[in-house]
Amino acid sequence: GENVEQHPSTLSVQEGDSAVIKCTYSDSASNYFPWYKQELGKRPQLIIDIRSNVGEKKDQRIAVTLNKTAKHFSLHITETQPEDSAVYFCAASSGNYGQNFVFGPGTRLSVLP
Amino acid sequence: DGGITQSPKYLFRKEGQNVTLSCEQNLNHDAMYWYRQDPGQGLRLIYYSQIVNDFQKGDIAEGYSVSREKKESFPLTVTSAQKNPSAFYLCASSGGPDTQYFGPGTRLTVL
Numbered sequence: 001g002e003n004v005e006q007h008p009s010t011l012s013v014q015e016g017d018s019a020v021i022k023c024t025y026s027d028s029a030s031n032y033f034p035w036y037k038q039e040l041g042k043r044p045q046l047i048i049d050i051r052s053n054v055g056e057k058k059d060q061r062i063a064v065t066l067n068k069t070a071k072h073f074s075l076h077i078t079e080t081q082p083e084d085s086a087v088y089f090c091a092a093s094s095g096n097y098g099q100n101f102v103f104g105p106g107t108r109l110s111v112l113p
Numbered sequence: 114d115g116g117i118t119q120s121p122k123y124l125f126r127k128e129g130q131n132v133t134l135s136c137e138q139n140l141n142h143d144a145m146y147w148y149r150q151d152p153g154q155g156l157r158l159i160y161y162s163q164i165v166n167d168f169q170k171g172d173i174a175e176g177y178s179v180s181r182e183k184k185e186s187f188p189l190t191v192t193s194a195q196k197n198p199s200a201f202y203l204c205a206s207s208g209g210p211d212t213q214y215f216g217p218g219t220r221l222t223v224l
Contacts, residue, residue: 046212099171105155
C-alpha cells in the first residue's frame with residue numbers, strides 16, 4: 001500500500017521568511033496530492049492540491065511542486081505570517097477510496113514574530 | 114467543509130460504556146470517512162463508506178463500529194472493546210475518491 005513520509009516534523013521560521021515542507025510517496029499509481037492546514041483543536045482544511053499531470057501550482061503565497069519521477073512533492077509558503085502557524089499534512093491518493101488516500105504524519109510550523 | 118457537522122463537540126465516557134459520535138453532511142457526497150487523531154499525531158483511518166449500506170474497515174477498526182443507512186449520515190460507535198478511546202475524532206466526506214472535507218471534530222475523553 002501507499003506510504004507517505006513528511007519532513008521536517010517541526011519547522012520554525014521568522015516572519016517574512018519562506019517555509020518549505022517536503023513529502024515523498026511510494027505508490028507510483030498515486031495521482032492526487034492535497035495539502036491540509038490544521039490549527040490547534042480545529043479541523044484540517046484543504047489549502048492547495050495538485051494532480052499528477054501538473055508540475056506546479058500556485059495560489060497567492062502558497063505553491064506546491066510535484067516531481068513524479070522522484071515521487072516527491074513540496075509545499076512552499078512565502079512571506080510567512082504568524083497566522084500561518086499550524087500543523088500541515090500532505091496526502092497522496094491513487095484515485096481509489098479509503099486506504100488508498102494516505103496522509104503524512106504532519107509538520108508543525110511556527111512563524112516567529 | 115461547512116456542510117459537515119459533528120456532534121457533540123466534547124464527549125465524556127465512563128469506562129465500559131459505548132458511545133456514538135454523530136456525523137452529518139449536506140454536500141450530497143457519496144463517500145464518508147472516520148479518522149482518529151491522537152495528540153501531536155497524524156490521521157488514522159477507522160472506517161470509510163463509499164456508498165449507502167456499504168462500509169469498509171480502515172487501519173484501526175478494532176473496537177469501533179459504523180452504519181451507513183442514509184447518504185447524509187455516518188455515525189461512529191466507540192465500544193467498550195476500544196482500549197484507549199480518548200482522542201480527537203474527525204469525520205470527512207468526499208464527492209469522489211479525491212478531495213476530502215472535514216467536520217469540526219469530536220473530542221472524546223474517558224473518565
